[in-house]
Amino acid sequence: MSEMKNELEPLSDPGLPEHVHRKSDVDPLAAKKAERQVSILFLFSAIGTVLFIYSYIWIPREQLIFLPIFGTTNAHQLFLGLGLAMALFFIGMGAVHWAKTLMPDHEVVDIRKEQRSKDEDRAAFVATVKDGAAQAALGRRPLIKRTLGLALGLVGLSPILFLRDLGPLPGNDLNETNWKAGTRLVTDPGDRPIRPSDLEVGGVAQVQPEFPIGKVRHLDDIAQDSVLLIRIRPEEFNLDAERLSWTYEGIIAFSKICSHMGCAVALYEQTTKHLLCPCHQSTFDVTRAAKVIFGPSARPLPQLAITVDAEGYLVAKAPFNEAVGPSFWGRDS
Amino acid sequence: MSARERVAGGTANFLDERTGAAKWMKKTLTKVFPDHWSFMLGEIVMYSFVILLLSGTFLTFWFDPSMREVEYEGSYEPLNGVKMSAAYASALHISFDVRGGLLMRQIHHWAALIFMAAMVVHMMRVFFTGAFRKPRELNWIIGVALLTLGIVEGFLGYSLPDDLLSGTGIRIAEAIIQAIPVVGSYLSYFIFGGAFPGELFIQRIYAVHILLIPGIMLALITAHLMLVWYQKHTQYPGPGRTEKNVVGYPLMPVYMAKAGGFFFIVFGVTAFLGAVAQINPIWIFGPYNPGQIGAGSQPDWYMGWLDGLVRAAPPIETHAFGITISWNILIPGLIIPGIIFTLMAFYPFIEQWMTGDKREHHLLDRPRNNPNRTAIGAMSLTFALVALINGGNDLLATHFDLSINQIMWFSRIGLIVLPPIAFVITKRICLSLQRADREKVLHGRETGRLVMLPHGEFIEVHEPLSPEKAYLLSSHEQLPALEIGEADENGVANPQGIKGKVRARMSRASQEQISKPTSQDMLELEDGHH
């Protein structure tokens, strides 16, 4: 569309518009007024600092205040902050107002030069580099060049090696949890063992594996072991025979750690029997062994096989048969 | 000579005799800066960074970057006796037992949000006005690096208090690390010192958050400013403004007072937000526990688009030969952001390649005068915005009576369909604005006044533009498209082949313009009138 047009003459540049004087430039009264305004702004800042000091020392840390819209809020924090805000803000407003009304406002024109250096400078620069390289004589001494390359390449390895002790190798850790065959399910929090009858149809409970007395449960354990128990009517299950045998009287147990990115999946809707992860909205169907029916997760939640022990408490029938939590390269299933 | 003059002279003399800086200082103090509000965006970023350094230093005086388990016994009653990390307990201590501690925490967090917001808007200004063009490509790349570092720095920062919300974010970051092919689980075990969450990551990200990344950012910001200084600021086109000059106010005293004053204003506004608006109330969230979660767990806004992409990802994983590749994490979490940031960093060179324009530019473009670039910008923003919306889909669902499933499908389709639509629409709008500009220069401004001619016809009075305005609307350059890729007059195909053809197409697209009015047009018009 623009062919030829660029060779035509553009409109002529009328040049910088004429300078317009401000009121404060021509009227001494206006200048005096501007001066007063600037001073008042600086005084506001001083008042702000006074408010800040007053709030810091005399308003108690727990003092509450009721404000419309805000509701009840902390007076110490509020007035301390407002004081600081005023103190800083009005220094700035004063300085800017001063610059705008009383400092010279003549626009100045500065001339640019091209970023590129002059040709002789560039030539001299290239010559210097070439000269330096020639003096170092790298080209003529290949042995030095090669061994230096080797040394530099190798020295880069040391910082990487230095970082080796940041942590242990994962080994088989990601595939293992504290669930063993016969481990009791205990409530979290509370650490109470559970009987099947404790859980009503439509009920849920978060459980952890029972630890021997003296063993402390760390966050690392919770990050792997958390299990959600859900009870539905047994006839609502839509499972194959093996998975059905992992349930007990309508109670089914899933890893609570999302198979997508490891958030705690726990939004259970007892009407639809769906489990939803609040982080990325992966949705799992409890009746079909936590099959993914929506969202980004690509795998069902691992199911824990459960049964009851001699005393009638729920126990794990076997460890998890797959790694819990998010996927990783070496995950084999 | 007054006393004040003697002191000023004495100081200058003292410095110059020791540094020989008089010549440099003379040049520096009279350095000219053009005045425009959009040139202050970068200053907001810089001042927010200073505020972050100051408030952050204050917070380090009490923060205990340790995951040692403690039992809380401070003044926040509903957490009394709860087991938590020392980091979380010290963050509570800062919030409730240090006077001004909560204020500083809130100022720090608000400053971080404003830092990132101003940085993004500043980059948009630079992009849409073409300020990244030669010789400023390096500064654009530094800017992209700062943006990336800012995102990481912000994420690490809000992860430090070790509350339930931030811990969830760390858990997700760990899953992304684990998903990296081959070395993922090793990297994760190195970073966390073993299985997640371990007992080390808070102190590690603390060192990175308060030393490593701020140090790099400070160096980059310094380089960024030195380049701005050395290359002199760009300016908007207008009468009297050319590629060869820069029109504005000298540093001393006007710009110094304005810029210095603006620092206090930015700090004041941030402190105001810290005083009146509660941010990240970690005491409500409780300490991190991997078995717990809250509905509506979201990252801060600058991570929100990434989270939105992860949410929208299709559920695909590859299992084969005993390994797993999580495309559902890799694509939205690493591959797409990687492509986006690479393209962004290299955009100045991509544009040079498309237009063949390798000259220096110091006059900014009005966005409409480069429809292709403006459309590319609008396209990218649309993509980011749809992703951001999906990142908050659960909140949108509850507050606007929608379903998360609907919003998710809208985003999945929208991420692919809406950006091209935005491209086309923006380009059309730019071209119509150009057409309107041309009309205005040639036929004047519509005044809205109707006049009845003697023979009864109504016409609207058009008022001619002032020469200044007419110059502004017509002074931009219009380059022809590159002539490559086509067969020459003898029918011999261009040796550049497909690459050349693509380039020619891109060039034609990027040079699509409405011809601007020229003095010839004006002359012809005048001839017609008289």
Place this chain on the structure above:
Amino acid sequence: MTKAIGFLSRYRRHRFAGPFLLFSALFIAGVGFTVAQAATEVKQELTSVDRATLIAEGKEIFARGCSSCHGLNAEGAGAAPSLIGVGAASVDFQVATGRMPMADMSQQAMRKEPVYDERETAALAAYVASLAPGPAAVTNEELAWERDGNTAEGGELFRTNCAMCHNLAGQGGALTQGKYAPTVMGVEPRHIYEAMVTGPQAMPVFANTVLTHEEKLSIIKWIKFVESEPSQGGAALGRVGPVTEGAVAFLLGLGILIGIAVWLTTKAR
């Protein structure tokens, strides 16, 4: 653009408008401080009413107001579930929070102004409870959450069992297909308790064997604490986390700063 500049430069004349507004806002705040908020709870005990009359009354109300969906004998029909065996607790929760009768057959029953008064609700509950045994309505003696609850423990339990749907600050959250978990703010302790025991709508059941009676009282105590907790750091921004914070940073924070930048770079007259 020129309009904005004109507007701003007009305001230059009123440059004390900002500080003035600030001070007047603080003054109004001080006045507001004295406004006390008193929530009065009226608890009526239905003691001396003959149980049989109550059931008969309930049956009558049921036939009038509920049977069109739940069936003449509460056996359920279509989308409306059977009420046999749901117990008095469930009826009290659904009717006294206004969820039942539903306004329309939408995805989910909403909390609204109750249709039936306390006595009618009790009658309905008594009638439904008489059909088959189920969770009984909780009595006020049992509901001594202020005495028997522990706030800190309640917080832990809330985060483990409730926050995933109802949000860390109890503000509610989204479920699948447009369903949602409502906010737990401003809900009667009795109704919170009944909801946990009966699992209304999509909510699962938290039986006393899994979440003990005392633990439920602790959760209630924590919810009541959060509800009345002053907002320590200023406006609470809906307590929904980073989404509103991001919006405020852009609109208020960056908005004010850009406004000032426009003023700063405009030539004074």
